Amino acid sequence: MQVVWYTAASIDGRIADAGDSLAFLDTIGNVAGGEDEWRTFIESVDAILLGAGTQRWLVREGYALPHRGLPIWLLTHDTELVAAAAAADPAGTPVHHAQGDVARVLDGIAVAGHRRTWIGGGGDVAAQALAADRVDEVILTIAPTVLGAGPSIFDASDLPLRWFRLAECRPHGGDAARLRWVRDRRAATG
């Protein structure tokens, strides 16, 4: 099963500011074809691995779920958060409670028959997946601004060296950039 971390960050690699706001994403502005790109991406995944921090942000902002219809594995110790997420969609988006070893959680998603999982956030979960060497692809929009503080793309202080090959690099909107890297496990280091 493929695991992709698709996200957006500031120039200094923050995915939210110190107050958990994503207002910095406004600096990306309108992107021609952005909706189509998003649709193509979301149609390429069939499961979501999500951290409690990101889910709480979604709830606070009134979204309730990252994407209706796609099954979610919600990493948390908070059973009430899981129950609320499971009740959020009357059409019944599946929400699974996950905790502990992220590699084991990802194995469970694969056993359930899924082929490509989106790490829907946040940096804490992405860092655990990277440490377990389960991040196969990183799709990153870099917004043209600097935050100075806040959770980072891979939010951990001690991560093993991992080598990714650049697969795409292009302007995105006016002043942002879109990059895509694919994990290279043949590389000698990491």
Ligand SMILES: NC(=O)c1ccc[n+]([C@@H]2O[C@H](COP(=O)([O-])OP(=O)(O)OC[C@H]3O[C@@H](n4cnc5c(N)ncnc54)[C@H](OP(=O)(O)O)[C@@H]3O)[C@@H](O)[C@H]2O)c1
């Ligand atoms: N820029 C973007 O595109 C983007 C994308 C996604 C998220 N974000 C932002 O990033 C922020 C959240 O990121 P984050 O790194 O702070 O948090 P996160 O990764 O979303 O969630 C971390 C939390 O998930 C739970 N958790 C993580 N691993 C676990 C495990 N193995 N077992 C059980 N529970 C586990 C813990 O919460 P509990 O102990 O409370 O359960 C932990 O504090 C939010 O502000 C969000 O808006 C931005």
